[in-house]
Amino acid sequence: MKTPFGRKTLLIAAGILVAALLAWLIMSQGPLAPVKVTVAKVEQGPLVASTFGIGTIEARRSYALGPTFASRVARVHVDQGDVVKAGQLLAELDPVDLEDRVASGRLAAERAASTVRAAEAQLVEAQSRAKLAVAAAKRSTELRAQGFVSQEAADAKGHEANAAKAAADATNAQLVAARRDHERVLADAAGVGKLRAQARLVSPVDGVVSARLVEPGTTIVAGQAVVQIIDPTSLWIKARIDQGQAGGVRVGQPAVVVLRSDAKRTWPGQVQRVDWVSDAVTEERVVNVGFTARPETLSVGELVEVTIHTADLANVRSVPAAAVKRLERQDGVWQVIDGRVTFRPVKVGITTLDGRSQILDGLSTGDEVVVHSEQAMKPDAKIKVVPAIVRANP
């Protein structure tokens, strides 16, 4: 049997085919194959710089109400969520002996008043006595001058008059002391009365009870909070921004807030305060963001994501952030020139949250740079530009 080409021709053809397959394998799959990359051009246009942080909702004004002395809680009149008015009684503490001390103070004041009256009477008596003694001494002196009485008797009358005046002075001093004593006792009584008033915890503001921390019967120390009141109109966000990204944040910048409980919606906000003190441990800066339109329900302590719009750049050059690589300890991009790549050091400005990096220096608009590559690039590597290295979602 004879084939038109002969076995030999067939075999040679098969051999060439195999060799070609092998060559293709080596060129396309092996290390000699060009690196697949995607490229992008340097674009000129607007960029929006923003920064991102997470935080929690907090009350700007929160009041922890507690006694000023160690005490036992007698009654708590409100519970979490209650709306309270300024001056409303929220809790009472057990006054223990305060009532008795108030009564004791009152009695002591009465007693002091009596003492004052007694001293006044004594003063009247002493003054009268002194008056009499002075008159007698005067008369005795006149009689002595006429020689009716002895010198000794006249001296004795003089002495009596002096003693009576001194006694009147002493009584006067006693009266002053008694009056002071009365004032002191009155002040004491007032103090105990105020202390008694402290045992009643009243709300300093119109607000909402955010926490009821202790129950009746609990013994608490001075300063320990019994209930917590917040001003619901003062809710804002305490956002933590990485120090490395917090540089451009200023009061008044617009922000977008996403609540963890409702991640599909966004709420507008505004930076209201940038803390002067950064957290040294977490290396984050605290920024307070207020709502410009407030969600109906907010829970204090809820996690939120905040995106703060820090700057608008009108007309700058930019490349995708993935194009910026580090080589030999400097930032740069792989620029495509005639199918080969060279590393071009660049100066990078801001990087936006959606992944575009501003190019300050090193490239001009329209230059083509490598964005993604199948493997780490080497200088002068051969490349093959493909639309995408990883197939998009099927």
Added chain:
Amino acid sequence: MINLAGRDILHGWGKFVFTGVGLGLLIGVTLSMAGIYRGMVDDAQVLLENGGADLWVVQRDTLGPYAEPSSVRDDVYRSLLGIRGVAAAGNVTYLTMQVKHERGDVRVMLVGFEPKQPGEPAYLVAGRPITKSHYEAIADVKTGLRLGERVQIRRHEYTVVGLTRRMVSSGGDPMIFVPLKDAQEVQFLRDNDALINERARTAANPAFNRPGVPGLLEAVQASQASSHNVNVVMLRLTQDADTTTVAGEIRRWKHLEAYTRAEMDEILVAKLIATSAKQIFMFLVILSVVSGAIVAFIIYTMTQNKVREIAVLKLIGARNRTIAAMILQQALGLGAIGFIVGKTAATLWAPIFPKYVLLLPGDAMRGAALVMAICALASVVAIRAALRVDPAEAIGG
């Protein structure tokens, strides 16, 4: 002189080619084995390469962070930055875990890194780098995650913003890169139930819940719920710094262990994958022996099948050299077909392997030489048998 080997092969070429293909598949397996070993070593290299670090600073007396657990405080980097020659320092955490996404779950190594610092993946194949400081992730293509997909890692959902390629742990698990603070939370913080239980436990401890000391319990609980540890601090050095000197400084004054690139390489290649490498080497040896034996058998059987023809050849005065050359050429041909088929098969099926298979051209060249040597050696038995054939068998028998 006519080529006896070619004539003989043409006579029964189907059988010859099929035998060659069979041998080729065996060689393919051998080459793949070598490729797996090279792949393991390369994975380790890529793991080190990826961060772009010059020095790895880990807990003292550990081989961390890849070969042993290591934990250092995350503020250590500040004191390291103060050392002369250190240009940049990046905190990095590693945690192997199971991650759930829409189409099932996948075992990954979660890497926490600081953007723009050592530890960041060097290149992407799709998407963009992480720009937000929380809840964004870069995943390796091997995780099966796609751009824009949301993935649940412990308490939070992360958006995949970028994809990498060939970023795997020393165990072959693909990596997911997330911002450091998120990774710390994942690694060192407990789940909600554990947290609440722990709070109750602390509250039940009279030492931490003392009457008359308000705030103590809260303070203790807050301290339990925060973590400021990382696994390794990666350092990038300035151009003029000497790696060994800086490493020595760190060991001496910071009471931490510092590994240079070469030492890390040694740890990963010599210590971590040493057993696997030995195992693969054993397989390689066995496969080579088996391949050799099979080639010897095949050539021997082929020779036995044409004893009559060889006898005729001898009868008509063919020289021993001609006969030996025929058998040797056939054996070498078999080896060549086998190697081509094997190399092709290995190249084609390499991407399907779950672990990275790296086929080096050097390995292929050595393999080719080895195959040819084994074939030549194997043909010796057949040649001896052929030379002993009695020319009389051509007529008798």
